[in-house]
Amino acid sequence: MTTPTGAAISARGLRKSYGDKTVLDGIDLTVPEGTIFSLLGPNGAGKTTAVKILSTLISADPGSGEVRIGGHDLAADPQAVRAAIGVTGQFSAVDGLITGEENMLLMADLHHLPKREGRRTAAELLARFDLVEAAKKPASTYSGGMKRRLDIAMTLVGDPRIIFLDEPTTGLDPRARHTMWQIIRELVTGGVTVFLTTQYLDEADELADRIAVLHDGKIAAEGTAEQLKRLIPGGHVRLRFTDPATYQSAAGALPEATPDDAALTLQIPSEGSQRALRAILDRLDSAGIEADELTVHTPDLDDVFFALTGPVPQAGESGLPSELQEPAR
Amino acid sequence: MSSMSLAVRDSSTMLRRNLLHARRYPSLTLNLLLTPVMLLLLFVYIFGGTMSAGIGGNRSAYIAYVVPGLLLMTIGSTVVGTAISVSNDMTEGIIARFRTMAIHRPSVLIGHVVGSVLQSIVSVVLVGAIAVAIGFRSHATALGWMAALGVLVLFALAFTWIAVGMGLISPSAEAASNNAMPLILLPLISSAFTPIHSMPGWFQPIAEYQPFTPAIETLRGLLLGGAIGHNGWLTVAWCLGLTALGYFWSTSKFNADQK
Ligand SMILES: Nc1ncnc2c1ncn2[C@@H]1O[C@H](COP(=O)(O)OP(=O)(O)OP(=O)(O)O)[C@@H](O)[C@H]1O
């Protein structure tokens, strides 16, 4: 059921426009099996559009490259793709007129589970998502967070191997959010692949093996959270001293550092790479100075997000916006 | 699982879902049932005196005359409800979920159709019972009754599929009920209430060959005796044609990319 490369999801040159508005302008995505991939982007960037295409809800524009999900060609065999995936869209996909339990049993029936197994699965998932008390009430009477939990519980009926979650924790309270994170992690431990979009950068940071930032129809950057953070300046190395004399001589050896006399710390701008660190250490060594503590501060994902999804850079040189010299906040 | 048994299984799941909806929220069903019952009483007790003169008989002859048309109107009224509930259902988020699942896709619509045909039959039986209670008498044999029921089912199936298509192209319940209006109006320009020969000459061919008239004449033949003639074939042809048209129209609309 997998491609030779072991990618659960792979898309080449995905394009989609509405009228003359280009939403996706040829994006490439690869998600290895059993990993969590997170698509980030500001409102209207096209995250939901990408999820809809990958989950067979809408078709990509002609001229898009091949898309394979769970080893199946999306265009040629959408039904096989549907059998491999579970989808929780951005907007509630529960039947409001029937109860939570009936919604779950409906899913069990549509997955052709035997009656008893269907009931057991429904009961288990309702318990796991803390919906036992509300199970016999119409779903339309649920709170936003309860609907969201029911929505995701319904997606898990039938044990899909690839799961799309479009902003799964939007509207959840902190406890429910952490429970959801726990559940997502457990899914991945069981070998499930998760394609996640989110507005919460800490969520991507917490969960995702790889993150892609969608901006202006293109993938502006892709990598692990750490790689992304290193993409933009704003990071620094901090040296802390206990002995004021050592501190003074270090400040002399590193004139570009910002001193903090009260705390006896020096802050040196650095992107935190091995090479940059070695340069600093070499200079300290040759001056015969030893710091008591050295910490590397990389920018957090918020910095990356603001920098990458700011106004479009002038056509020409670098792919990164020029404001990167001073990370926008 | 073979695709046929998949279709049957998913359709019956979807049917259960629709019956559950109808049971929880019966108000629409009851409202739509009210229309043909009111019309029956109106035509028999209020207009009956005058109208019966048009067919050259008395009130009880007129009851016999209008009942076949009213039975078909009951179906027309039920399928307006179908158009409304399909259009409502399409705004439910769960439809998007169904689209991402490996189910037999048309089953979402088939569930609506079967549910609605069942509802039509229940309504037709109710209206028929009221008609009998106020004096409708038939000399039909059991076979005649079965054949009449067959015609009604076929007719309900055809118009339900058309109504499903109308529901799918309607962005709101109001639009659906407007789009389905012709299904209520068509019987008024058929032989349901007045004989075709009493209508203006240029209009007679329209009234005569639109689907309601042959079906009404077939029911009259089956329930009250008299010649059916070409009306039987015309009815079957109309019903099969509309069923096929409605099915392909609806499924292609449902399969198209969603906005
Ligand atoms: N059916 C449609 N017709 C026209 N334009 C559309 C349609 N669907 C989406 N768009 C446009 O495509 C763009 C991307 O929308 P999309 O919903 O994918 O964004 P998103 O990244 O999910 O945003 P959000 O964070 O707000 O959920 C938007 O500008 C939107 O207006």
Ligand SMILES: [Mg+2]
């Ligand atoms: Mg979105």
